[in-house]
Each structure stands twice: as structure tokens, then as C-alpha cells.
Amino acid sequence: MAALGDPAAATRAPGDEEGGARSGADLTLEHVTKEFGxxxxxxxxxxxxxxxxxFALLGPSGCGKTTTLRMVAGLEHPTSGRxxxxxxxxxxxxxxxxxxxTVFQSYALFPHLSVVENVAFGLRRRRAPDPxxxxxxxxxxxxxxxxxxxxxxxxxxxxxxxxxxxxxIVNNPAVLLLDEPLGALDLKxxxxxxxxxxxIQTEVGLTFVHVTHDQEEAMTMADTVAxxxxxxxxxxxxxxxxxxxxxxxxxxxxxxQSNLLRGTVVENxxxxxxxxxxxxxxxxxTARSVSTTGTVLVGVRPEKLHxxxxxxxAPESCNVLGPGRVTDVSxxxxxxxxxxxxxxxxxxxxxxxxxxxxxGAALGEEVHLACAIKHTFAxxxxxxxxxxxxxxxxxxx
Amino acid sequence: xxxxxxxxxxxxxxxxxxxxxxVPTTRRQGRPWRLGDAVVPLFAALAFLYLLVPIAxxxxxxxxxxxxxxxxxxxFTLANWANPCGAPQVCEALGNSLKVGVIATVVSTAxxxxxxxxxxxxRFRGRALxxxxxxxxxxxxxVVLGAALLAQFLSxxxxxxxxxxxxxxxxxxxxxxxxxxxxxVASLDPRLEEAAADLYSSPWQAFWRVTFPLLVPGIxxxxxxxxxxxxxxxxxxxxxxxxFTTFPKFVYVSATRGxxxxxxxxxxxxxxxxxxxxxxxxxxxxxxxxxx
Amino acid sequence: MSIxxxxxxxxxxxxxxxxxRRARGGAYLLLAPGLAYLGLFFVVPxxxxxxxxxxVPVPGGDVGQFQPAFEWAxxxxxxATYWPQMVRSFAYALIATLAxxxxxxxxxxxxxxxxxxxxxxxxxxxxxxxxxxxxxxILRTVAWKQILADESFVVAAMRAVSLLPPDGRLTAxxxxxxxxxxxxxxPFMTLPIYASLERLDPRLVEAGADLYANGPTTFWRVxxxxxxxxxxxxxxxxxxxxxxxxxxxxxxxNNTTTMIGQVVDSRxxxxxxxxxxxxxxxxxxxxxxxxxxxxxxxxxxxxxL
Numbered sequence: 001m002a003a004l005g006d007p008a009a010a011t012r013a014p015g016d017e018e019g020g021a022r023s024g025a026d027l028t029l030e031h032v033t034k035e036f037g038x039x040x041x042x043x044x045x046x047x048x049x050x051x052x053x054x055f056a057l058l059g060p061s062g063c064g065k066t067t068t069l070r071m072v073a074g075l076e077h078p079t080s081g082r083x084x085x086x087x088x089x090x091x092x093x094x095x096x097x098x099x100x101x102t103v104f105q106s107y108a109l110f111p112h113l114s115v116v117e118n119v120a121f122g123l124r125r126r127r128a129p130d131p132x133x134x135x136x137x138x139x140x141x142x143x144x145x146x147x148x149x150x151x152x153x154x155x156x157x158x159x160x161x162x163x164x165x166x167x168x169i170v171n172n173p174a175v176l177l178l179d180e181p182l183g184a185l186d187l188k189x190x191x192x193x194x195x196x197x198x199x200i201q202t203e204v205g206l207t208f209v210h211v212t213h214d215q216e217e218a219m220t221m222a223d224t225v226a227x228x229x230x231x232x233x234x235x236x237x238x239x240x241x242x243x244x245x246x247x248x249x250x251x252x253x254x255x256x257q258s259n260l261l262r263g264t265v266v267e268n269x270x271x272x273x274x275x276x277x278x279x280x281x282x283x284x285x286t287a288r289s290v291s292t293t294g295t296v297l298v299g300v301r302p303e304k305l306h307x308x309x310x311x312x313x314a315p316e317s318c319n320v321l322g323p324g325r326v327t328d329v330s331x332x333x334x335x336x337x338x339x340x341x342x343x344x345x346x347x348x349x350x351x352x353x354x355x356x357x358x359x360g361a362a363l364g365e366e367v368h369l370a371c372a373i374k375h376t377f378a379x380x381x382x383x384x385x386x387x388x389x390x391x392x393x394x395x396x397x
Numbered sequence: 398x399x400x401x402x403x404x405x406x407x408x409x410x411x412x413x414x415x416x417x418x419x420v421p422t423t424r425r426q427g428r429p430w431r432l433g434d435a436v437v438p439l440f441a442a443l444a445f446l447y448l449l450v451p452i453a454x455x456x457x458x459x460x461x462x463x464x465x466x467x468x469x470x471x472x473f474t475l476a477n478w479a480n481p482c483g484a485p486q487v488c489e490a491l492g493n494s495l496k497v498g499v500i501a502t503v504v505s506t507a508x509x510x511x512x513x514x515x516x517x518x519x520r521f522r523g524r525a526l527x528x529x530x531x532x533x534x535x536x537x538x539x540v541v542l543g544a545a546l547l548a549q550f551l552s553x554x555x556x557x558x559x560x561x562x563x564x565x566x567x568x569x570x571x572x573x574x575x576x577x578x579x580x581x582v583a584s585l586d587p588r589l590e591e592a593a594a595d596l597y598s599s600p601w602q603a604f605w606r607v608t609f610p611l612l613v614p615g616i617x618x619x620x621x622x623x624x625x626x627x628x629x630x631x632x633x634x635x636x637x638x639x640x641f642t643t644f645p646k647f648v649y650v651s652a653t654r655g656x657x658x659x660x661x662x663x664x665x666x667x668x669x670x671x672x673x674x675x676x677x678x679x680x681x682x683x684x685x686x687x688x689x
Numbered sequence: 690m691s692i693x694x695x696x697x698x699x700x701x702x703x704x705x706x707x708x709x710r711r712a713r714g715g716a717y718l719l720l721a722p723g724l725a726y727l728g729l730f731f732v733v734p735x736x737x738x739x740x741x742x743x744x745v746p747v748p749g750g751d752v753g754q755f756q757p758a759f760e761w762a763x764x765x766x767x768x769a770t771y772w773p774q775m776v777r778s779f780a781y782a783l784i785a786t787l788a789x790x791x792x793x794x795x796x797x798x799x800x801x802x803x804x805x806x807x808x809x810x811x812x813x814x815x816x817x818x819x820x821x822x823x824x825x826x827i828l829r830t831v832a833w834k835q836i837l838a839d840e841s842f843v844v845a846a847m848r849a850v851s852l853l854p855p856d857g858r859l860t861a862x863x864x865x866x867x868x869x870x871x872x873x874x875x876p877f878m879t880l881p882i883y884a885s886l887e888r889l890d891p892r893l894v895e896a897g898a899d900l901y902a903n904g905p906t907t908f909w910r911v912x913x914x915x916x917x918x919x920x921x922x923x924x925x926x927x928x929x930x931x932x933x934x935x936x937x938x939x940x941x942x943n944n945t946t947t948m949i950g951q952v953v954d955s956r957x958x959x960x961x962x963x964x965x966x967x968x969x970x971x972x973x974x975x976x977x978x979x980x981x982x983x984x985x986x987x988x989x990x991x992x993x994l
Contacts, residue, residue, distance in 0.1 A: 073595055074594070075595070094594070095594035096593075102591075104595075111589075112607075121596050121606075122597050437795050437803070441800075444792045448818070448875060451829040451872070468835060468838075509723060511720070511723055514719050515719035515720045518716075530728075531727070534731050536977065538930060538932055539950075540949075540950035541738070541953075544967060544970040548738045548741040552740075552741070568726065629822070631827055632950070635954070645826070648825055648827040649827050656831060667825075671823035679809075
């Protein structure tokens with residue numbers, strides 16, 4: 001924050017004359033619904049984002065995440081429900097009246113203004129003292145002070161992205177919105193910017209709300225991730241929580257990969273459930289089960305499965321599946337991904353870390369699959385086991 | 398989405414890779430030369446010649462020591478250029494054309510720009526009708542527009558003259574302004590206005606600080622087009638001018654008796670002026686691009 | 690390019706469609722002055738024209754005095770007398786449009802495709818195309834009249850190589866009129882075609898070549914279809930004004946090349962026969978609107994503006 005000076009001395013947004021320090025205000029959405037004609041983009045959304053957090057809204061295209069962001073920015077208005085920033089109801093205010101700034105997906109830098117004038121734009125509108133000085137400080141923060149007098153068209157994509165970030169941050173907004181800010185960058189630059197964004201967020205301490213369809217990006221940067229699907233939040237929590245214990249098939253498939261096997265609960269113990277999966281008995285911790293009776297989806301992440309070759313011993317307290325046959329092997333250096341077809345269960349994915357080196361199971365080899373009981377989870381059996389999974393014909397945007 | 402940004406700074410008459418991705422030239426390197434490669438440029442060169450011959454003729458005959466009739470070459474002189482207003486009425490007609498052109502340009506550019514903004518930025522009831530109303534004057538031959546206006550002025554017993562000519566010119570320029578500015582508005586990233594709103598600009602401020610500056614090249618281009626259409630119009634003017642004379646009308650009327658060489662001087666001077674303007678804009682934009 | 694922008698319709702391939710805005714009266718406020726103007730000086734005059742076309746002479750009145758009526762016979766009489774001029778106008782305009790297309794396309798192609806990437810060359814060639822706009826078109830037409838005059842060296846040369854019979858001439862022929870029309874509207878044809886060729890992604894042509902199409906085939910199957918929007922607007926911008934023009938037929942033709950615009954002009958000014966002139970104008974306008982609508986439908990470019 002040093003580069004920006006004392007945050008308390010920073011200028012205030014219109015409507016914030018009472019003078020409270022705005023950096024990092026809570027953002028609350030109460031029963032927010034947005035309809036476009038017959039289409040419901042956002043469906044009765046309830047959400048509170050604590051101040052100073054890095055929050056990610058993750059979901060596929062059309063899930064309503066961008067509409068949610070635009071409603072916070074004031075570029076769309078909810079059909080019903082309320083938007084509160086720092087406890088103040090801003091539902092009826094327009095974009096320029098809200099203490100919120102956005103880093104747009106396409107950056108939306110003003111092509112007719114120099115870089116420094118782009119950054120100073122918001123300060124000038126609010127008649128903040130010394131807009132150019134503050135703008136240069138903000139460019140310092142994103143490490144681009146030497147490009148202050150260039151036009152946006154003369155910058156690379158990564159540089160434009162940083163200018164867009166500086167232009168938003170310099171206003172010291174209560175909430176900073178990032179709309180797929182890294183989508184236009186190539187993979188290497190994206191990695192670099194992820195680290196950079198996280199550093200800047202820690203440095204300025206603002207509330208960041210980050211919208212993305214890239215699960216890796218969301219997990220790398222955010223403290224809290226909300227997975228959205230069809231206008232609703234499926235599950236919200238820390239990245240590790242979401243990954244280790246997904247509560248819906250959509251989350252299990254969209255966030256990483258999962259093997260989901262349909263079965264019926266036949267034994268309802270206090271610590272574990274006994275589930276019958278195509279005639280085999282599988283145990284799942286009761287605490288890790290969404291549903292404890294009837295049909296369930298038993299899930300396990302591919303890297304939690306072990307390949308047992310002929311003669312291998314199954315580890316302690318494991319579920320063992322199989323035998324199955326290896327139908328595909330793809331080696332990627334750090335790990336090997338196997339597809340194993342188990343009659344009656346279908347094809348399961350297995351990741352094996354390349355710790356030992358040397359050859360693993362061969363194509364066509366008969367193997368068993370083992371998985372620690374504590375790593376399995378169970379979902380509601382009424383769900384579609386393929387919900388949220390990657391399909392080749394689906395658009396990746 | 399930096400495509401639109403790349404366009405800024407290219408003047409109204411810059412050749413500009415107006416749109417689309419910038420891609421390498423299609424010069425086919427390392428391919429054997431074929432006869433076909435030369436045929437098209439050769440044909441185009443002939444077409445350019447066709448286009449330019451009468452202009453060269455007009456310029457050449459501005460130096461003709463013509464006396465009364467400027468039909469045959471009588472020898473070189475600078476006298477016509479030294480005294481361009483030497484022939485009766487030539488400069489009066491030119492002055493009238495400039496006056497009409499400037500007023501028609503200002504009014505039609507203002508009205509047309511507003512229509513263009515409405516048509517691109519809003520969806521409203523009657524939009525198709527508005528589009529049609531803009532399109533119709535462009536798809537009506539000048540003689541019909543001239544006759545219709547004259548029929549109206551006759552029935553209202555308005556005497557044709559300066560006022561009626563200006564009114565007519567504004568009318569046929571509006572549509573062309575709308576089309577020109579519309580293209581520019583459509584190429585603007587609507588997110589720029591959203592970004593302005595996000596950065597505390599009221600809609601009014603967003604328009605003047607962001608939208609308008611970005612529209613300026615399109616508006617200038619439209620104004621230039623309107624002026625050249627007005628300045629060169631003959632048929633509609635002829636119907637609605639009464640005894641008021643513009644430059645094209647002067648040339649047309651004197652064509653039967655022989656056009657004084659001073660008219661060629663004025664035509665050539667306008668040509669040189671416009672050429673100078675366009676070429677210098679051209680050079681500036683090329684230089685600017687090189688610097689990048 | 691100013692005029693390119695004006696004439697090259699087609700979707701400006703801008704970044705994204707503009708957001709659809711609820712009209713809070715804003716649109717109507719923006720439209721009101723301009724559309725009111727067009728209403729007053731386009732719609733009302735056209736209505737006045739329709740009314741005038743049905744007038745009858747005031748009984749016993751002077752020449753040029755008419756009174757309101759519904760004299761539909763004005764139309765039949767006007768058409769019965771002047772159908773040859775009407776047909777001739779459309780025929781000349783059609784030939785001139787086709788000739789302009791054949792001449793303009795290679796020009797546009799050279800500027801847009803062959804000169805692509807060479808910014809200065811491209812700019813200069815474009816300046817040459819719009820150069821005619823900088824001199825009065827009447828001056829240029831008069832220049833043609835003198836270049837093609839009987840005593841000019843062009844005619845002398847053509848007679849010498851027997852391209853023309855010894856008493857053959859170039860002015861005062863329908864050939865001269867059509868050549869004049871072609872010449873005058875050539876930039877209006879070239880610029881829209883240039884605009885659509887310029888937008889064309891050369892990688893599409895490369896893809897055509899990659900898929901085993903030879904040069905001409907790629908042109909016919911890829912380049913030409915993609916430049917159709919430019920061809921459509923170019924032909925319209927040539928055909929419409931050409932069919933109503935009379936400057937070329939007056940300056941370059943004779944009394945057997947009279948076009949309909951000339952008739953309208955002389956009915957108005959020489960004999961003050963306003964109803965006939967108005968009726969002919971209405972017929973011309975309606976005929977062109979029908980032709981344009983059919984043409985646009987056929988070519989599939991519905992969104993013209």
C-alpha cells in the first residue's frame with residue numbers, strides 16, 4: 001500500500017462523505033434474482049463476502065457469474081433482491097455512484113487517452129487532489145511507471161491488463177471486481193499474473209471479487225471460492241475444502257476430476273456407510289456423505305486411487321475395486337494417467353505420481369484399484385454423475 | 398479487444414487497415430512469376446488512367462490561352478491563374494457553393510450524428526421505420542428528389558433561391574452522414590462506456606469524455622463527405638435554385654457557350670487543395686505508424 | 690477512409706455488439722430533430738409530388754396553372770409518350786453499372802489485396818480513386834465531351850486505324866453517354882468493393898489454397914462471395930443515380946439518347962407541365978424501389994444500412 005499512500009487519506013467515492021475508510025467493505029447479496037425475459041440468469045442468490053478477502057466466483061459460461069458481477073458493479077440491476085456494500089443498500093444506484101471498480105475482461109482501456117490519463121480517469125471524475133501523482137503511484141504498483149505516456153494500443157496484452165488493474169485500484173474501491181481478467185493472456189503470462197494479482201491484493205488489502213471459468217485460476221488465488229451453476233451457487237468454501245469434499249456432482253466434476261460410482265446404502269453405521277456398488281461392498285465415512293440412505297454416488301479423486309498389480313498388497317482400511325483392465329496410459333512426466341475399465345462399474349481414471357520412476361502398469365494389464373476409506377465421499381444418488389464434466393463438444397469459455 | 402484502439406490516430410482519410418486482424422502481406426514469395434500476376438494490375442492501371450484523363454485535361458486547359466472559347470489549345474498562359482475571377486460570375490458562383498456547402502455540412506452532420514447514435518445504441522419501437530426513412534433518400538434518384546422538393550416549394554409558393562438550395566442539400570446529406578457515423582459508432586467497444594460509468598462518470602460525462610472523442614474521426618469523415626456531396630451537386634440544385642447559381646450550375650449553363658478557362662482554374666485549384674489535404678493527412682498517419 | 694466508410698456498408702466488425710438499451714426516451718430525443726427534418730423535406734415533398742402528379746390544368750388558366758384533382762390518366766398519358774426514354778434510362782444505367790463493375794473490381798482488388806500491408810502505396814491508390822470527387826463532375830464530363838469531340842486527336846486516331854469509319858464520331862452517341870455514366874460513378878463502385886475486400890482475412894484465401902483450390906477457383910469460391918456485400922452496395926450506388934442522371938445525356942448525347950431525367954427537367958422548366966413531370970418522377974422512384982428491393986432480396990443482403 002506504500003505506493004498508494006495512506007489508504008485512509010485516499011479520496012472517497014460519491015455518497016461516502018461520512019468518511020469511513022472504505023478499503024475492504026463487506027459485500028452482501030440478498031435474494032438477488034436477475035431475469036432476461038424468460039431466462040433466469042441469477043436465481044435467488046444469497047452471498048456475503050467479508051471485507052479484505054479474495055473471493056472467486058467460478059463456473060462455466062452462462063452460469064450467471066458475470067451477470068452477478070455486473071449487478072455488483074451497477075451495470076445491470078437485479079429483478080429482485082438487494083445489493084449491499086459495507087452495509088449500505090446500493091441496489092438502486094447506478095454504476096458511477098458506487099464505490100466499486102472493475103477490471104474488464106477486454107480491459108476497456110480508453111484508446112484516446114495515454115496510460116497515465118487512463119489511470120487518472122476515475123480520480124478526475126471524483127475531483128480527487130493530485131490525480132496524476134496518484135496515477136503514477138498506481139503505475140508504480142503494477143510496475144509500469146515507464147509506460148505512463150504511451151497509448152494503450154502500444155502496449156502488450158499483459159501490460160494492458162496491468163494498466164486496467166491500476167486504473168481500478170487507484171480509486172481505492174470498497175470492492176474490486178475482476179471479470180475474467182486473465183482470459184486474454186497466454187498460459188505463461190497468466191501464471192505470472194496470478195501471482196502478481198495475489199501480491200497486489202495482499203498489499204492493498206481490498207476486497208477482490210474475481211469471476212472466472214478457470215478452476216485452477218480460482219483455486220490458486222482465492223481464499224474463498226463459490227462454484228456457480230445455472231444461476232445458483234452450488235457450493236462455497238476454501239479451495240481445499242471444495243476439492244476434498246465436494247457436495248454435488250457438478251462441483252466434483254467441474255473442480256478437478258472425480259470417479260463417481262452409483263450404489264445403494266446397505267449398512268448405515270455411525271462412522272461409515274456400507275454401500276453396495278454393483279455387488280461389491282464399499283465403505284464411506286458417514287461424515288463425508290451428503291445422503292446416508294437409498295441411492296448414493298460414491299466418489300473418489302483419481303489421484304487417491306492406487307493401482308494394485310498382480311502380487312501387490314492392498315494397504316490398510318481401503319476399498320478395493322476390480323479386477324479391471326488398463327485401457328489407456330498417458331505419461332505426462334510428473335504423473336501417469338491410466339484409464340481402467342472395471343466390468344460393471346465403467347471406466348475409472350487413475351493418476352499415479354511418478355515417484356518411483358520406471359514402468360508402471362501396461363496397456364491391457366489386469367489390475368485392482370484401492371482407495372483409502374477416508375478419501376471417499378458420497379453424493380445424492382439422484383444427481384447426474386456427469387454433471388459439470390468436460391465434454392468435447394462443449395465450449396470452453 | 399485492442400482492435401478498435403489501433404484505429405485511433407488514423408485520420409478521417411487515412412487508408413487504415415480499418416478492421417480485421419493485421420496480417421502479413423500476401424506477396425507470394427518464392428513462387429514462380431506467372432503472367433496472371435501482371436494482368437490484373439495492368440488492367441487496374443488502365444482503369445486508373447481512364448479515371449484521371451479528364452482531370453488532367455481540366456488542369457491542362459486551365460493554362461490555355463483561350464480567349465472566348467476554351468475548346469482548342471491555343472498556347473500556354475498563366476493569365477487565368479493570375480486572375481481566377483476574370484470571367485463574369487465565376488467567383489460569385491464559387492462563393493455561393495462554399496456558403497451552401499458549409500451550412501449544409503454543419504447542419505446535416507449534427508442531425509445525422511444524433512440519428513446514428515440512436516440507431517446503433519438503442520433498440521426502440523419504430524427503429525425499422527427510422528432506418529427506412531434514412532435509407533430512402535439515398536435510394537431515390539436525384540431528379541426525383543429535386544422534382545419533389547420543387548413540387549412542394551411551388552405548392553407552398555416559396556421562391557426558390559439560396560434558402561431552398563440549403564434546405565435541399567441538408568436533406569440529401571443527412572443519410573450519408575448517418576451511414577458514415579453509424580459505422581464508427583458500431584465499431585466502438587460498448588464496454589468503454591461501461592468502464593467510464595464504473596470510473597464514476599455520469600452518462601453525460603461518459604459521452605463527452607469517452608464516446609465523443611472516439612467518434613470524432615467518423616464525424617469528420619462524414620462532414621467531409623457531406624461537403625463534397627453538397628459542393629458537387631448539380632441536379633437537385635438545378636431544380637430548386639431559381640436564379641441562384643452555384644459553381645456546378647454555372648459550369649453546366651456555360652457548357653453550351655464554352656466554359657471560361659477560369660472555371661478550369663477553380664476546378665484545378667480545388668483539386669490541388671483537396672489532394673494536398675488528403676496526402677498530408679496520409680503522410681502524417683503513415684509517419685505516426687512508423688514511429689510505433 | 691471517409692468515403693469508404695460511407696459507402697462500405699456491412700457490419701463494421703467491431704469488437705462486440707453494442708448493449709441493447711432500454712429506450713428511456715433517449716433514442717427518440719436523438720432522432721427527433723433529424724427525422725423531423727427528413728419528414729419535412731423528404732416525406733412531405735414526396736407526398737406533394739404524388740399530389741402534383743394527379744393535378745389537372747385550371748380550365749382557361751395560363752400555362753403552368755393547375756388545380757388539385759385525381760387525374761390518374763396523367764400516368765397513362767405520360768408513360769404512353771415517354772416509355773422509350775424510361776426504358777432507355779434503365780438500359781443505359783444497367784450497362785453502365787455492369788461496365789463499372791468490370792472496371793472497378795480489379796482496381797479495388799489491386800488496392801485492397803495486392804497492395805495490402807504497403808500502407809503508403811495503398812493510401813496513394815485510394816487517393817487516386819477519390820480524386821475525381823475533388824473536381825466538379827460537370828467539369829469532368831465537359832472534359833470528356835472535348836476529348837471525344839470530332840476534331841480531337843482521339844477521333845482522328847481511331848479513324849486512322851479504322852476503328853471508326855471516316856465520318857464516324859464519338860460524341861452525340863449512346864456509346865458516349867454510357868461511357869460518361871460509367872466514368873462518373875466509377876468511384877462509387879470501387880470504394881465499397883475495396884472496403885469489403887480490405888476486410889477479407891487473407892488467411893481465408895490461404896485456407897482455400899491449402900484445400901487444393903487453384904488461384905482462379907479460390908477467387909470464385911472464396912474471395913468473390915466474401916466481397917459480395919461491397920458489390921451489392923456498389924451496384925446500387927451506381928445504378929440508382931445513373932438511372933436518374935441527365936447531365937451525361939445532355940452533354941455527351943443527342944436527341945436520340947434522351948433519358949428520363951431530361952424529360953422531367955424539361956417538362957418542369959421548359960413547358961411547365963408539372964403533372965407529367967411529377968408522374969414520371971413517381972414512376973421512376975417506384976420502379977427503382979421495386980428493383981432495389983428485389984435485388985437486395987436476391988443477393989441476400991437484407992441489412993443494407
